[in-house]
Amino acid sequence: MTAEGEHQVNTKCQMDAGAKRNIMSFADLCEVVQDNDLKMKLSKVIGYDDKGIIVSPDDSTSASFCYTLPLISHLTESRQGQTDPSDVEMLQPTAPLSSAVLSKLENHCDCGKLPVLDNGSPDDKFISQNSIDVGQRVTYRCYPGYVFKEGSSRYITCKADSTWSPLNTACEPRNCGNPGEILNGYFNATSTTFGEQVTFYCDAGYRIVGRAYRICDRTGWDGQIPTCEPVECHRPGLIANAQIISGFGPIYKYQETIAYRCLEGFEMIGNSVIKCGENNVFVPPPPKCIPPVRCPQPELIANGQTISGFKATYGYRETITYACTDGYEMVGSNVIECSENNVFVPPPPMCQPPVTCADLPLISKGITPSPPNGNYWEYGMIAQYSCHNGNSLIGAETLVCTENGEWDKDPPTCKVVRCIRPESFLNGQIVAGFGPIYRYRHTITFRCNKGFEMVGKSVIECHENSTFVPPPPTCRPPANCGNPRKILNGYYNTSGTTIGSKAVFSCHKGYKVVGRSFQFCTTSGWNGRVPTCEIVRCHLPELPANGKIVAGFGPMYKYRDTITYSCNEGYEMIGNRIIECTENKAFVPSPPTCKPFTGCQRPDQLANGHIVTGFGPSYKHRETITYSCNEGYEMYGSDVIECSENNIFVPPPPTCRTFIKTWGKNVTLCRTR
Known part of the structure; x- marks a missing residue:
């Protein structure tokens, strides 16, 4: 431990040899110690020993010190900013240094890790440095493709308190600007910044020559x-x-055409007119001219007939339409067309017997369906099973014959199924399916009493094992009341919607709550009635003596309706001439009063000052006088006074006094001896 008033110095800058002392700029040290406006920059260099005593690195008899001056008063204006250190009596040095100063000096030689700049970094020469000295400036650069934000600073400085000055800059993607206009075309680009691509297009009738896109890189497009x-x-x-x-x-x-015609004795296959398209080719392709197309009549199809196109021979694109005899299905197209090769395309269809499914097996205690036509089950037919009385059908009631000749489901079975009505349903009731005995797939529908909520399904069904699925529900008190009802011309605030929560109703401005303004969530829901919001109305106030109403005659007034007053001749108004009906059913402000007018008289002449506006000599209520002090004097009080309802000026007139400058401040100066 050190003696009281002394502090052990422990900095990164201490040297190993005791004979050597840490060196720093005296001006930098004073910058840390001083907290006043009168600073002096000195060039000498100082150090400090292991007890915090400020000494010279080479000659202690000519050391530089920081001194604290006592209160300086009556410092004349002519000497301000020009004080010579020799005029100030030397006092005791400020050593040992205080804890506050030492904490500021603790890391003065190194500001630590450099701040990070997104999309940028410090210049190369700073990246490899282990420490940055106080006062040193570090410059930054942006990565290729990025530029500094306009108007920002590109450097930071290691300050005397070992902290970095703010890094007030940003690296933004380079903007390549307009990628270039293209005659008879255009471009599309979502952005023109670094890394973005712009694509060029040509107008109709033009084709692009060259690469159709450009990319914004670090040098531009x-x-x-x-x-x-x-x-x-x-x-x-x-x-x-x-x-x-x-x-x-x-x-x-582009879009110019060629028109063709076939020579006599030939038929055209294709379009007679073709057009130059945008891809430098004609569309559609040119036609062909071939000898006349003649397709012979095809042979009749078995189990079918021709329903249109009855000819011995057929020309190009003439058609035949077929249909199959009842009970047969068509395989192929029902319409064929004479092609340029003198054959029909596609070939004529075939009519085949329909797809059938096997006979259905007999089921015990039930009725097996038979084919509708009495012969076989065809593709698409539906078979429907049923059971004898007292039996329930288990499985699919209907089966369908599919296109591959198989039934889509397995046949059902018939068995006796009996379900018994469940025991009493607490806090609820059965509303459909009263039983008491239920057959297969018969249902029961439940409903909970008011104020209770259902847990489970409201409908249950009797299944083949003579039990209900799902099991019967239960009814429990509600855990949530839901949102309260809305209120016209108002709103509500609630702490929640669970049991015990409170909803408080409020009205919009101009409306008042009628009824209880709150509800509680109970097991029966929100209790009580929702209040209403009625429009606010004000009654006509008493007429002020010696006054009258000039607008807004009432006698009832809605929210924000107004009344305008005036005073009789010879009287002046005290208060506001217009009052308004508020949400509290009262007019604001209060109605004015009318008093006999006497007015204010001009005050005595202002010593060392004069009137600027409002020369009088008599003044009505709320008329004003504005004052100003003569040069060399300053005003005490308000420069504007007003004639009040009591016929006196408020506030009272000001005074003008001689101006005196004083100086009184603890300052710290640096001096060399």
């Missing part, structure tokens, strides 16, 4: 702006047995 050239189509090759009748080319612009 990469690549070149593409161009949009007009679409051009070359004339297709000659068509056998055809001739062009319009659009002779040989080069065609």
Whole structure:
């Protein structure tokens, strides 16, 4: 432990050899110690020993010290800011240093880890440094593709208290700006910042030449702006047995056309007119001219018939429509068409017997269904089972014959099923299915009494093992009342909706609560009635003596309705001329009063001052006088006074006094001896 008033110094800057002392700038030390406005920058260098005593590193007789001056008063204006250290009597040095000063000096040689900058870093020369000295400036840089935010600072400084100055900057993605306009085209871009891609497109009738996109990199937009050239189509090759009748080319612009015609004795397959498309090709493709198409009549289909297209021979794209005889199913298309190869496409269909399912097995104590036509079960037919009286059907009641000739479900069974009505249902009742004996799949429907909530399903069903599924529900007091009812022209606040919670109702401004303003959540729900919100009404106040109403004659007033007053001739109004009906059913402010008018008289002349506005000599209620002091004097009191209802000025007139400057402040100066 050290003696009282002394403090052990323990800093990162202490040297190992006792003969050497830590060195720092005297100006830096004073910067830490001083807390006043009168600072002096000295160039000498000082150190401190292991007891915190400030000494010179080379000659203690010429050391620099920090001194504390006593209260300085009556410092003239001419000497302010020009005080010479030699004019100040040297006092005792400020050593040993205080704990507060030592704590500030504790880490003065190293500000620690550099602050992190998103998308940036300190310059390379600072990254490898283990420590940064007080006063040293560190500059930052942004990563490629990022730039400093406009107007921000790119550096920080290690301050005297071993903390970094704020890093007031940010690295933002570089903005590459407009990627370039493209004639007869356009571009789409979600953003133009670093890493984003812009895509170029051409208008209809033009095609893109060059790479269709550009990317914003660290130097700007990469690549070149593409161009949009007009679409051009070359004339297709000659068509056998055809001739062009319009659009002779040989080069065609976008949407220009060629019209064809077949030579006599040939038929056209395709479109007679083709158009130059956006991909430099004609659409649709050119037609063909072939000898006349003749498809012979196909053979009749077995178990079917032709219902349209009765001809011996058929031309190009003429059709035949078929149908199958009753009891047969068509395999293939019911319409075929004569193609350019003189054959029908697709080929004629076939009519086959329908898909059938096997006969159904007999079931005990039940009735097995038979096919509707009495022969076989066809695809899509439905078989429905039933049981003899006293038996219940277990399983699927209906089966369907599927397309692969199999039934979709297994046949059911018939057995005796009897369920007994459950025991008494507490806090509830049965509303459907009273029993007391229930057959298979018969149901019971339950309902809870008012104020109780159901746990379980409200409907249960008798199953094949003669038990109800699911089990009967129970009724318990509600754990939650839900939201209270809404209130017209008002609202409610509630601590919750569980039992014991309270809902408090309030009305909007201009309305008042009628009825009890709260409800509690009970086992029966929210208790009591929801209040109502009625509009606020005010009664006509008494007419002020020597006054009258000029607007708002009542006698009843709604919320925010107003009354406007005036005083009779020879009287002046004390208060507000307009009052308003408030939410408390009272007018605010109170009605005014009308008093005989006498007025205020101008006060005595202001010594060392004068009137600026309001020269009088007599003043009505609320009229004012404004004062100003002469040069070299300052005002005590308000510069504006007002004629009050008591015919005197409020506040009283001010006074003007001589201006005196004083100085009185503890300061700390640095001095060399």
